[in-house]
Amino acid sequence: MLRHYSGYSVPELGPHSRVNGHRTRSENLADHIGLAASYWAFQEMLANPSDDLRSNDVYRKPLVGLEMFTQSQLFFISFSHVSYKAELREKTRY
Numbered sequence: 504m505l506r507h508y509s510g511y512s513v514p515e516l517g518p519h520s521r522v523n524g525h526r527t528r529s530e531n532l533a534d535h536i537g538l539a540a541s542y543w544a545f546q547e548m549l550a551n552p553s554d555d556l557r558s559n560d561v562y563r564k565p566l567v568g569l570e571m572f573t574q575s576q577l578f579f580i581s582f583s584h585v586s587y588k589a590e591l592r593e594k595t596r597y
Contacts, residue, residue: 504524504528504535505524505528508524509522510522542575545578
């Protein structure tokens with residue numbers, strides 16, 4: 504995992520700037536574990552929906568314009584959108 508994260512470049516800091524995977528390992532590991540736990544919970548929810556979800560079946564209906572994606576793909580698209588918004592907020596804070 505350290506090598507993986509050390510491979511990311513940071514163009515804003517210069518043409519040869521790279522992430523230091525050793526310095527960011529705690530944050531990277533926490534992000535990875537959090538995503539894995541969220542995905543597991545999402546899969547559990549799909550497999551064993553609550554009475555509220557079962558009654559209206561809304562979670563099984565495709566989103567208009569996104570019908571080509573599976574529920575798992577939409578989960579990760581949603582995750583990347585949340586991550587992007589957090590990064591954008593951070594960049595526009597000043």
